[in-house]
Amino acid sequence: MNSVTIRQLAASYADELVELDAGLVSVFEQFADAIGGDLGTDEFSAWLGAHRHLSRAFSDMPEVSIHYLLSSEEILAVSDLATLIGCADIALELAHRSPEIANAFLQAAPSFLGRAPSSSLKGWADMGLRMRTDSWKSVALAKTFFALSPCLLESTSLESFRVLAQVVTELSRHSIELATSCLKQAVEIFASLNDDVHLPFLDLAAAIVKSNWADAWLYFEQVLGKLNRFQPSETGTFLSLISPIAAEGAPYERFEEISLAVSQFDESEHGELARMALRLVDISPAAAAEFLLSAPFLRERLTPVLMWRWLEMGLEKAGDDRGLEQNSIEELDAYFRLQSVTADKALALLSGRVEFEKSANLFRFYGQALTGDKVLVQPVSHLVNRGLGWTSGSRATTEGRVIFVPPYIDLFGDIEGNLQVYKVCIAHQSGRLTFGSYDFQYDVDGTYLKSGISQRRDANTEPTIVPMQKFFNQFQDRLLIEGLFSLVEDYRIDGCVQAEYPGLRKWSLKAKDHEVSQRPELLGLGLRQVFIENLLRASLGHLGSMRWPAPWKPILESALGSLAIAARPEATVQDAAEIASLLYGLATDIPNIPAHKIKTEWIAIEDCREGLQQPDVKTLLETIDIVGVRELDYENPVQPVFFGDLKPELVQTLNALRSGSSLDRPTEEQIQSMLENSVEVEDADLDSVAEQIEIDFPVLVEEEMGDEDCTEYPGSLDTTEVISWSTYDEWDFRANDYLNDWCQLGERNVAAGELEYYEETLAEYSGLVMEVRRQFELMRPESQRALKDLDDGHEIDLDKAIQFFVDKKAQVGPRARFYARRDKIERSVAVAFLLDMSGSTDESIDEEGAPGRSAPMPGTASAAQDSGKKIIDLEKESMILAIEALDAIGDDFGIYGFSGHGRNDVSFHVIKELDQVLDDTVKKRIDSITPLRSTRMGPAVRHANAKLLACPAKVRILMLISDGRPQDQGYGQDAGDQEYAIHDTKQALVESKQEGIVPFLITVDKQGHDYLQEICGDIGYEVIADIESLPRRLPTIYKYLATKA
Amino acid sequence: MGQNFTQIQVEDFRITEEPFYLPIADEVALFESAYNQHLPVLIKGPTGCGKTRFVEYMSWRLHRHVGDRDEEGVPLVTIACHEDLTASDLVGRYLLEGEHTRWIEGPLSRAVKTGAICYLDEIVEARKDTTVLIHPLADHRRQLPIEKRGELLQAADGFLLVMSFNPGYQSVLKDLKHSTRQRFIAIEFDYPTRVQESEIIRMESGCNGEIAQDLAKLGEKVRHLKSHGLAEGVSTRLLVYAAKLIVDGIHPLRACMTSVVWSLTDDEEIQQAINEVVCSIFEE
Structure with missing residues (x-):
């Protein structure tokens, strides 16, 4: 009955629909039966009412009501009629804005209701609606949103879903395409990430959208790959950490960098690291970011406990945690960026690690003192970079002329201990050079052993280039003999070094104790390796740590007896070779079977008797059944870090190249054939090594020999020009601290140009030159000044004395002032001229000229603009005038130029050193002064200070001649930040003053008054508005300074 | 209060006891020959390598009877040269005494008269105009003009002019004029070898052989730094000082610190x- 009524209701409604849209009727009829089956009459009638509303409201767009019909059954399947009616109401509302959105809503509604409560329906619709603006693209976005909603809800919570919608809406205000892409990407992200990470992920997304919306897509696209870098349980924490950092405006790359930095930590330490960063993030998100970026560097040097200490030290420096002033925040950021001296000091205090670069000079002097000659001490990476066959970047070594040491040493927890290990390293390498490790000669007797004491097998007569090669060639197993030779020779050298430097013994022993504690487990090795390893331990003085099968004791005892000969005071490298050859004889008989398979008693050997005993190895070996046990591949034991690689064959070859005449110099083919047999070059391309050795090496040797103070090993950097590199701090006024070792300054000699320029300039200014010279000569003191009429002095002025006696006799009351004295007057002035060689000095002199421009002086150049002169030309001309004048007076003067490109390449050009004689080279160099790059004044001033301080003058003057304000890439936060550069320059000049130097700044920039006042404070400066007067003005200023000082 | 100092005329100073001197090469024979032939001697060498000691030794060795005084050795007049050394300081000057003047002879005049060895130490420190004064003395004339008195002194037979100079740290300005240096035969001194130096240290300080060897080793190592940061290598004299301190009970590390490390440089x-280097050679 009921059904009849429903059918009637349906039929009557169908009639109604015919009037509205005939097409709609058939769809309606298709669904009416199914819906009607589930509902009561009233309910059916309500359903019809809702449809009526929709279809009437949008009679011209029947799709909305059709979608209602299509979704009704599914909605009823997961929800109730009230919800369905609610959907219709919402759809009606949506359709008023955009029927398409309403359709999408109705389409997605059934699936949505399957995953979310019906109460969230309205909110959901609002989310979609908020995405819609006026454009069709926004409609598409909202449709996509509704379509993807069920899918998103499948893998995330409703709360995350809401946040995502907010993020997408916010992003859509900037770019709808980006918002759409991110929305689509979110499906995959949610499906892949753990639930607890969804909200932190979205928080960061919101922060990125807010501060750098354009980066949002990068974030959505790449986040999954980056998040893998975090330990899964800490991923959320890190994301929450990074959110405030991103909110402060950090770009996406920061997230990328941080995740990379964190990934360098062991996953078990991620939690601790996150807690450290959390400690900072509330105080300064930027500091937290800097800390995370610095963390891998810190971790290399500090334990987590000490990292906490370092962190707290940084916070203490900044003062109270909360409410920091802007300045302190910047100090804090600099501290955690590791760009403040305080941070460095704190690190040095906590870390015991000693780095080569920080004490390079000390090690260089030490190595030089021990070795003599022109030996250099450098980090081993320089050698590895040259591709001569050395590949280990961490073990000390030498190639015959330079001592190479590890880049850092961190064996012990304290600086003192590690510093001493460096000394042990250097002393050992120095020992190799001074006690003749590379002086082996074939077939020469040692002090204690005769050459060829043991029968060499397989006598080899192949042609060889060095004696060591010939010696090694006599043995079938090159690997074994080289390993043994290194071991014995290092033992011998160690003995020599201990005897020569008894003060090092204590630290050498400590280093050896440490080394032995790190040696591999004996039972994990092959038996022959155990034999060699035991010898190595014995050579380190640790007999107690040896283990050996008891029945075979005589074998090891015999070996130890031979080895001990190397420690005799007069033993030479020849003895070492013979001992190695004896040990080789023993070792080859020992099978390299796994030690743990030898079932017998393993004993310690506490003492050994020096001497040569020859046990019958083969008979002894038969005492234990080892038949059928498979041998392992043999490997030499790794030499201790402080002994490092010996490589006698390679070094002898290099030495042959160094000293040999071109006739007996080995050829590339010979070198290559040597390398093929040698085991000294591992993991390297033999062809390229041979080429490096033969072709590049001799060139480099010449460079080495030519440059006495060569601090940089040739080949590692572009040294064609740079004579030496120096590092200088830079003043960061915001952090109120120095940035440690911030600038790299390369000193270069200016190439010589033509002498004509100098002479022509002199001719051009001949009148002025004369005048200036005359003025300067007036300043020149008499070397002897006679003082007369003195009460006391060195000499008697006889005229005055006679006068005195005459007066006395005449009783006219004379005064006894007839002594004379000659005082030596010394003028001791040194001046360094520092010329701006930045690109801007290339500008022609302003056509307009300065208001105060004077008429051209007779005899000087005519108006400069006529000749098309540039600022740099006038700088050069001024210098020539100054040189002429200074030469007349005899003051020490240096001329330097500076330019630069970024903090790592500040160029300091030497035209004339302070103690250099004024010769044609200097005059020619002036011609070559050319405008180069930027103006990083601070480091240049500091370098000039250092030069002046090294000069033994009583008065030191620094004259800085520039054409504008200091500026350089990275000389300030951005290109517009002039404050930073000005403050650094000011600080550098203040340093000059503090060291007793008189700084003076001259600028030809008419706007110079603006910033010079700030740079100079109470330091003298002059703005030369009329640039042409520079050549005239400069000597006057100098005269004033030199007299005043 | 008893008088506990001796005061003698400069020309009366003689080395009466044999000073310790370890000949390094043939310098003794060379000097003797120069003395016999009246050839002035220039001794070159780094600070503290034994130049002054050599002159003392030679003056003792050249047992000569000069004038009426029958003493041991040739008198030795040493003049330390300095920038303010004037001709008057060397030759003599008038002083006022009551209403008269009195001529006071300078040390050079006295040495010339007594036939002493006149040793001008660190001659380059003296001003060039002063140095010219010795030219007539340093050639075949062997005369010293005394301008103020209008006199000319002819040197006594035993007189010999010896001067020392250290070419190492002198700047161009302080080089010797050629007209001066080409009037002298030159004997070059350098630091002794490790073995010789350890013997010198042992003899001078009375320390044991081991300490002496270690100090000589230190000397050798530190000298490697010359011109690589150090202007001058460590002198034997400083090593002897260190040895003396050690003999007196000062710990070797401390002794080397005070007499070598701090003395050598301020860098x-x-x-x-x-x-x-000291800590590498001496144990704590």
Whole structure:
């Protein structure tokens, strides 16, 4: 009955629909039966009412009501009629804005209701609606949103879903395409990430959208790959950490960098690291970011406990945690960026690690003192970079002329201990050079052993280039003999070094104790390796740590007896070779079977008797059944870090190249054939090594020999020009601290140009030159000044004395002032001229000229603009005038130029050193002064200070001649930040003053008054508005300074 | 209060006891020959390598009877040259005494008269105009003009002019004029070898052989730094000082610190490097 009524209701409604849209009727009829089956009459009638509303409201767009019909059954399947009616109401509302959105809503509604409560329906619709603006693209976005909603809800919570919608809406205000892409990407992200990470992920997304919306897509696209870098349980924490950092405006790359930095930590330490960063993030998100970026560097040097200490030290420096002033925040950021001296000091205090670069000079002097000659001490990476066959970047070594040491040493927890290990390293390498490790000669007797004491097998007569090669060639197993030779020779050298430097013994022993504690487990090795390893331990003085099968004791005892000969005071490298050859004889008989398979008693050997005993190895070996046990591949034991690689064959070859005449110099083919047999070059391309050795090496040797103070090993950097590199701090006024070792300054000699320029300039200014010279000569003191009429002095002025006696006799009351004295007057002035060689000095002199421009002086150049002169030309001309004048007076003067490109390449050009004689080279160099790059004044001033301080003058003057304000890439936060550069320059000049130097700044920039006042404070400066007067003005200023000082 | 000092005329000073001197090469024979032939001698060498000691030794060795005084050795008049040394300081000057003047002879005049060895130490420190004064004395004339008195002194037979100079740290300005240096035969001194130096240290200080060897070794190592940061290598004299301190009970590390490290340089880096060398050679 009921059904009849429903059918009637349906039929009557169908009639109604015919009037509205005939097409709609058939769809309606298709669904009416199914819906009607589930509902009561009233309910059916309500359903019809809702449809009526929709279809009437949008009679011209029947799709909305059709979608209602299509979704009704599914909605009823997961929800109730009230919800369905609610959907219709919402759809009606949506359709008023955009029927398409309403359709999408109705389409997605059934699936949505399957995953979310019906109460969230309205909110959901609002989310979609908020995405819609006026454009069709926004409609598409909202449709996509509704379509993807069920899918998103499948893998995330409703709360995350809401946040995502907010993020997408916010992003859509900037770019709808980006918002759409991110929305689509979110499906995959949610499906892949753990639930607890969804909200932190979205928080960061919101922060990125807010501060750098354009980066949002990068974030959505790449986040999954980056998040893998975090330990899964800490991923959320890190994301929450990074959110405030991103909110402060950090770009996406920061997230990328941080995740990379964190990934360098062991996953078990991620939690601790996150807690450290959390400690900072509330105080300064930027500091937290800097800390995370610095963390891998810190971790290399500090334990987590000490990292906490370092962190707290940084916070203490900044003062109270909360409410920091802007300045302190910047100090804090600099501290955690590791760009403040305080941070460095704190690190040095906590870390015991000693780095080569920080004490390079000390090690260089030490190595030089021990070795003599022109030996250099450098980090081993320089050698590895040259591709001569050395590949280990961490073990000390030498190639015959330079001592190479590890880049850092961190064996012990304290600086003192590690510093001493460096000394042990250097002393050992120095020992190799001074006690003749590379002086082996074939077939020469040692002090204690005769050459060829043991029968060499397989006598080899192949042609060889060095004696060591010939010696090694006599043995079938090159690997074994080289390993043994290194071991014995290092033992011998160690003995020599201990005897020569008894003060090092204590630290050498400590280093050896440490080394032995790190040696591999004996039972994990092959038996022959155990034999060699035991010898190595014995050579380190640790007999107690040896283990050996008891029945075979005589074998090891015999070996130890031979080895001990190397420690005799007069033993030479020849003895070492013979001992190695004896040990080789023993070792080859020992099978390299796994030690743990030898079932017998393993004993310690506490003492050994020096001497040569020859046990019958083969008979002894038969005492234990080892038949059928498979041998392992043999490997030499790794030499201790402080002994490092010996490589006698390679070094002898290099030495042959160094000293040999071109006739007996080995050829590339010979070198290559040597390398093929040698085991000294591992993991390297033999062809390229041979080429490096033969072709590049001799060139480099010449460079080495030519440059006495060569601090940089040739080949590692572009040294064609740079004579030496120096590092200088830079003043960061915001952090109120120095940035440690911030600038790299390369000193270069200016190439010589033509002498004509100098002479022509002199001719051009001949009148002025004369005048200036005359003025300067007036300043020149008499070397002897006679003082007369003195009460006391060195000499008697006889005229005055006679006068005195005459007066006395005449009783006219004379005064006894007839002594004379000659005082030596010394003028001791040194001046360094520092010329701006930045690109801007290339500008022609302003056509307009300065208001105060004077008429051209007779005899000087005519108006400069006529000749098309540039600022740099006038700088050069001024210098020539100054040189002429200074030469007349005899003051020490240096001329330097500076330019630069970024903090790592500040160029300091030497035209004339302070103690250099004024010769044609200097005059020619002036011609070559050319405008180069930027103006990083601070480091240049500091370098000039250092030069002046090294000069033994009583008065030191620094004259800085520039054409504008200091500026350089990275000389300030951005290109517009002039404050930073000005403050650094000011600080550098203040340093000059503090060291007793008189700084003076001259600028030809008419706007110079603006910033010079700030740079100079109470330091003298002059703005030369009329640039042409520079050549005239400069000597006057100098005269004033030199007299005043 | 008893008088506990001696005061003698400068020309009366003689070395009466044999000073310790370890000949390094043939310098003794050379000097003797020069003395016999009246050839002035220039002794070149770094600070503290034994130049002054050599002159003392030679003056003792050249047993000569000069004038009426029958003493041992040739008198030795040493003049330390300095920038303010004037001709009057060498030759003599008038002083006022009551209403008269009195001529006071300078040390050079006295040496010329008594036939002493006149040793001008660090001659380059003297001003060039002063140095010219000795030219007539340093050639075949062997005369000293005394301008103020209008006199000319002819040197006594035993007189010999000896001067020393250290070419190492002199700047161009302080070089010797050629007209001066080409009037002298030159004997070059250098630091002794490790073995010789350890013998010198042992003899001078009375320390044991081991300490002497270690100090000589230190000397050798530190001298490697010359011109690589150090202007001058460590002198034998400083090593002897160190040995003396050690003999008196000062710890070797401390003794070397005070007499070698701090004496040599003020550059902290080099000080540290030298100190590390000291610590490598001497045990704590």
